[in-house]
Amino acid sequence: MEGEPTLRLRIFNLNCWAIRYLSKRRQQRVRLIGDTLRQEGFDLVLLQEVWSEQDYSELKVKLAGCYPFSHYFRSGVIGSGLCVFSRFPILDMLLYQYSLNGYPYMLQHGDWFCGKSVGLGLGGFAGSRAGVRAPLLSLSLQLHAEYCRDKDAYLPHRLVQAWELAQFIRHTSKAADVVLLGGDLNMHPEDVGIRLLRGWTGLQDAFAEAMHFEGCKNGCTLVPDNCFTDKSELLPFPLGIRIDYILYKAISSFTVKCEELKTTTGRAPGVDIPFSDHEAVMATLHIQRQGQPAGATLGTADPALADVVTEARAEVGAGLRAARRQRYSSGRMAVLALLLLLLQAAAALATLAGLGAEQPFPKLSFCLLAFLALGVLVLATGLHLFHTMEVKMLHGTEDQMWMVLRALQERP
């Protein structure tokens, strides 16, 4: 076994926080990221929150020499923000948009407009020196942000996303030898969504598996030392939190080991400012061919998996009940607005017919009221449609989880 050739793969993952007009010192940071990537010469670079295509184009031009293959994933109103740079050919691409991603009317959170997705790149990675060839499935992604940990209204959406992501990986990774996932999962390591994703796909956490680690304590990627982080958000976590991950697994006759994991520590190496408000995560993986196929490693038989799915299903169920309540109240609001409009129409007709002609007709307030009712009707109908979709998707996910739970319970 020791004599088998090894492919050494260096991966860089970063949430770039490159929002035009909003992110501080964006252009300087994007230049810095480009320079570092060119100098360091990674094999695979997974970036998130590159919201402007112009930033991507600049990076592409700068990195064309050392990363000849790249892809930018387009989706949503603003974009997915995801891009991939690779030293090895990217053979095929697929973008999967999560079915739920926040609410369009939560403008201040903006997740809905981003069309958050997972971008899949299928690459043929050839370790020329070692003679290893491994079709590799690499995923770059971002899940819905957590805005308030104590009262996290987006938890069901994030769980639906984690579930869809896990299902997507299970269904698309069958032909790959190695699956790599890098991204801002917006979840702490012990959160139910991470446990669900890891349990249901068998992905391993590079931080937990690394033989050597260097960087922020506990592998945190949102740290108070970073001058761009929101300090009030980190008050309950004085050391910071870990929400950016590199996960991996070998599917067929390969083994993957994490030799080293590094994070930046509040600033980019050798300069005064950080790459982003998140820390970069850099992993060095060893991919080696095994003697015999490892067998079906998808769908781990972890006995705790049923518990995790049950827990996640309960959260999705709570989200479903909340969505149903919202669907009901928006529907009721629409009906009330419609009734008001009908009442007004009746009053107007009665006036036209000469009834109550002794009193002056209050044209202005009548018009104002009618427009108000019309506005409420349009908005409430839109909300009702939106929450109906939300109910459908949450219900569908709950169903799928139930099916999986039944299969898990029947298995032993």
Place this chain on the structure above:
Amino acid sequence: MEGEPTLRLRIFNLNCWAIRYLSKRRQQRVRLIGDTLRQEGFDLVLLQEVWSEQDYSELKVKLAGCYPFSHYFRSGVIGSGLCVFSRFPILDMLLYQYSLNGYPYMLQHGDWFCGKSVGLGLGGFAGSRAGVRAPLLSLSLQLHAEYCRDKDAYLPHRLVQAWELAQFIRHTSKAADVVLLGGDLNMHPEDVGIRLLRGWTGLQDAFAEAMHFEGCKNGCTLVPDNCFTDKSELLPFPLGIRIDYILYKAISSFTVKCEELKTTTGRAPGVDIPFSDHEAVMATLHIQRQGQPAGATLGTADPALADVVTEARAEVGAGLRAARRQRYSSGRMAVLALLLLLLQAAAALATLAGLGAEQPFPKLSFCLLAFLALGVLVLATGLHLFHTMEVKMLHGTEDQMWMVLRALQERP
């Protein structure tokens, strides 16, 4: 080879046209469909346009004996309309929603509200008598409808859907032995979307391959003999059109042959009314294990494929230009409405400040105008956001097609 055991698989596919309150004699037809399915005992039933979950539940109860496994796919405002009934266990499920599916403001067409999707069921089909076990990927789907063939505004959307469908099949079918697809593709057999789907996935058309065929001429599934079809739509096609398909392919060491294909002929067998406004398609397939693996059969090296992708890309490009024009004009409309509102605000302020006090202030028309401008602003902004998403998705698909074209041209 002749001695290898064979699995005989009977498949039923139907667009049920079961829209609550709108479809004629819906309940009677759904009962009829249930009765027929119970009597005939197919192995796999793929249904589309079962819009009401109640209809699905009724079918499920009725068919529980002969089809113990079933799934209803939830998505969109109304639902996906897709469901699957199976004699063999359904092991896993995945729903992929197309990124583009018409326009929300085309209420009369309604496709947008349906959340059109492809539902994937992974089943383990065991032919107990023959000893064949084949993991089988079955897909039930519906693409965007064609409302006007001469001036088909939805062609780019349908092509994006066909492309996403093909990509989805390529990425998810790697572990399956056999892929089966049944659905209302809303495309004629020679249309570019069908050629793209078949060329890029290698799927075979059961009608073209069938050793024995029985049913409407040319395999048509929308025929004038059916009392529910819209006769004016079929005027240019006196024999009818074929838009419902059963497609299949063997992936690994299996061969699939279509022994027989049948369609209903304007009415259900033995009764006076048809199942739906579409004809049902029924195929009998023979699945046999081959001596040696067939090798990588995905991504056919058909020399005509590059031409088909080029043709599809040109259509998507035309759609992209149209979407950009619409994005521009909705944006311009929003800006004009905003300017009008600002102008009104200035006039109101001037009046409040006492300017022009000698003239009476036209309160009513002022309010009417303000509400009109506000309404236009909201609508135009919504449209602008929608068309921005459309542009992103069309652009992304055009990019992907270009990548594939480059790979195809480099391959020989």
